[in-house]
Amino acid sequence: MLNRIRCLLIKELTQIRRDPRLFGILIMAPIIQLVVMGFATNTDIREIALAIRDNDRSFHSREYIRALAASGYFRVAALPGPVAGDARQLVAGRAGLVLVIPPGFGRQLVRRAPATVQALVDGADSNFGMQGVNYLNQATRLFSARFAREVAVDARLRGLALPAVAAETRVWYNPELTSRYYMVPALMGVLLLVTTMLVSSMALVKEREEGTMEQLIVTPLRPMEIILGKLLPFVVIGFAEVTLALPLMRLIFGVPLRGSVLLLYALSGVFLLTTLGLGLFVSTLVRTQQQAMLIAAFFVMMPFILLSGFIFPVENMPPAFQVVAQFIPLKYYLTIIRGIFLKGVGWHALWRDGLILLAWGVGILSLAALKFHKRLD
Amino acid sequence: MLARAGLAPALPLVTPAPRVWFNPELESARFLVPGLIGMLLMISSVVATALSIVREKERETIEQLMVSPLRSEELVLGKTLPYLLIGLATMALILLLGWQLFGVVVRGSWLLLGLATVLFLFAGLGLGVLISALTRSQQVAFQVAIIASLLPAIILSGLIFPIRNMPLPIQGLSLLVAPRYFIEILRGVILKDTAFVELWPNFAALLALGAAYNLLAAHKMKQGL
Structure with a gap:
């Protein structure tokens, strides 16, 4: 055989x-x-295209945009032209996220009041959309923390104690x-x-x-x-x-x-x-x-x-x-x-x-x- | 404690209010179905024509085709056209299934969808004929066809792994992968109602790839003649 x-x-x-x-x-x-x-x-997601419509144009809004750009998650671009074209950025796939900073954003922060920004998310790519929102939240939290610290220092000078609980995220392995x-x-x-x-x-x-x-x-x-x-x-x-x-x-x-x-x-x-x-x-x-x-x-x-x-x-x-x-x-x-x-x-x-x-x-x-x-x- | 907290100034926190478009529940099926359509059509079109000419070569019936008054372009077209119709029927069937099973409805223009499908099938079938014209045995043609269609359509097309995150040389390579453009068009038209103005580079790329594959195949056939 x-x-x-x-x-x-x-x-x-x-x-x-x-x-x-x-x-x-x-x-x-x-x-x-x-x-x-x-x-x-x-499967790692980096450099999400983030288009920003800055309706405030104040010191704080520019600082915020700079903080987002520095986070490393986004490729930031300011939106030119009229507001009406903003949605097209998402439809055309030129941006994964469109962030709208409302007028009075900086004034709110100066008055030590919370401010809200609007984020339009392209959900067609579900994974991308989810990550985009996560990254935006993270970068925004970092930015807010800086302000909160200033307020805390200010408060301590006036003899007040602030409840300070900060969540620190540490990435254990490179995704x-x-x-x-x-x-x-x-x-x-x-x-x-x-x-x-x-x-x-x-x-x-x-x-x-x-x-x-x-x-x-x-x-x-x-x-x-x-x-x-x-x-x-x-x-x-x-x-x-x-x-x-x-x-x-x-x-x-x-x-x-x-x-x-x-x-x-x-x-x-x-x-x-x-x-x-x-x-x-x-x-x-x-x-x-x-x-x-x-x-x-x-x-x-x-x-x-x-x-x-x-x-x-x-x-x-x-x-x-x-x-x-x-x-x-x-x-x-x-x-x-x-x-x-x-x-x-x-x-x-x-x-x-x-x-x-x-x-x-x-x-x-x-x-x-x-x-x-x-x-x- | 509460009183003290009340005394503290409100924290100037910035909160993003996200609103998700096109797919509010962020459901992955809605994202994947258009991509899977592209993958299925790619494999079926390449597989359909990959053996068409090499089979005639192996059976030695190619001489009969050669002595016929057919021009090589006509021969290539004749080999692809029947499958174009089958491909279009497959497309319709898959869209029906996607709608019934996953609730994926076409938001954009059916005309654009049809045009994209025809261009894409033209490219896929052309690639198959080209492989068939280049190879000498069905076994090799089968190998090359699977290598050129199956895994690239899944991995290099952006179906699952975002092309933007690939290393640059691989991104360059993905420019040759027809499903990449088709999937982009499908996602745009089906999920977002994207207009032709935004998508035309993809249409142009499909047309260019299709023309290149078919002309190369015809050229190769002419050499054989």
């Missing part, structure tokens, strides 16, 4: 060698994508860095899924379309042997990708690998079983490579990427989608890979995810073998 698989392997490797472009794309494309996309997956640490390992998982599944979904249907399937059938190879011979080169490619990605993640993005490399490889191997098995299963279902492509892209990759927790946390999804997510192997692999990279957890924390992946992989591979067998008859 081993000898038969070896022969098939030689045939497959010869075919891969004949199409050097395919091989280059298989290995290099995911690595390039990892680097490019890794830089792009940044920008964490989002990258969180996203980059997951990105590797997604790329692994995409590349290995692509090739395996074409594996059998390619032979069928080119009419070489009959030749494979008349050989003494058993279905399981054909499947193994077809998939082994892709397993090698998958591991090569992981091996190339690891130092890149470390060197370019500084993602710490806190857990065991060995465990990472072992569980990546189990994950490859599921992606290759799924691809092969698709390959047994279809008659042309185009159908294989459509099914793989629409019914596997897209739902996997969107529902696995790669971008949107599974816990935040509606209950029905949480149930669907339980059937997505990528979800378990992402838990594993994020766990090993960021938390350094070991086998005792991941055995459940690993077992589910293994069951998935063995199940789908057997299903593909069974389906393939039926096609032979």
Whole structure:
């Protein structure tokens, strides 16, 4: 049996060698994508465009604007022209926030009275809108605190004590860095899924379309042997990708690998079983490579990427989608890979995810073998 | 204590009174649905045409096409037009679903929406044909198509990660990603009723990308002829 698989392997490797472009794309494309996309997956929000309509034009209003600009959260621009055009800033997307300082703002502050400014928020991008309001509140609080201090000094001179409770916020970790640490390992998982599944979904249907399937059938190879011979080169490619990605993640993005490399490889191997098995299963279902492509892209990759927790946390999804997510192997692999990279957890924390992946992989591979067998008859 | 506090002067605090436009509850579904439309259409259009020509090459029926009196531009158009109609139908269906499931209604002009969809499909389908013309096997075409459409449409398009926050070289790269412009138009037209005057650079970019992809594909075909 081993000898038969070896022969098939030689045939497959010869075919891969004949199409050097395919091989280059298989290995290099995911690595390039990892680097490019890794830089792009940044959920941190900075430099919100803040347009200000200053109707007061006093010392205090200018001070306030300066304080907002100095906060580092905003790109501040004063609004020229008539008031009527202000709303268009939001509609056109030129500003995320429009701040209106009312006339008498400075006088209020001089009189030591509270003042209110109006903020129009572009809520179309919900996350952006929410952050914008938060930042505005924070920067405004800082500005107010300065005034409150002056008043407090003034009051102390007059022998009064003010109730002074100040909330101090301290950021414990850099949100920008964490989002990258969180996203980059997951990105590797997604790329692994995409590349290995692509090739395996074409594996059998390619032979069928080119009419070489009959030749494979008349050989003494058993279905399981054909499947193994077809998939082994892709397993090698998958591991090569992981091996190339690891130092890149470390060197370019500084993602710490806190857990065991060995465990990472072992569980990546189990994950490859599921992606290759799924691809092969698709390959047994279809008659042309185009159908294989459509099914793989629409019914596997897209739902996997969107529902696995790669971008949107599974816990935040509606209950029905949480149930669907339980059937997505990528979800378990992402838990594993994020766990090993960021938390350094070991086998005792991941055995459940690993077992589910293994069951998935063995199940789908057997299903593909069974389906393939039926096609032979 | 109270008396003393009463004696103290009121604190001159500045309070912002925020009013949220377009999406008062700051619901993320409303923001994401237009983006997802862009992603779906991108993948379906590129996938639809990516194998169109390379399949003829693999089956060696390309010679028959070559000896026919078809010009290469006509060939490219003929390969894309049927899918343009399918894409438009998909768009209508998704909008219907977005409205029924998530309450996302189109506030702006349907005409603009239609125009943007046609331009975008033109670009997406053109990219697919270009990939098909450049590659020699369906397997490679499939790989390249997925690389060029799936992840860029999700990650580089501004669908989830704001483009403004990306490093500059990546921002430059995202200029080539057609969904970026389409998603911006969709969000503007669907959520904010933004007018053409504000959005025209996006329309122009889509048109330019579409023309470039299709002309390159036609050029490549002509070389083959």
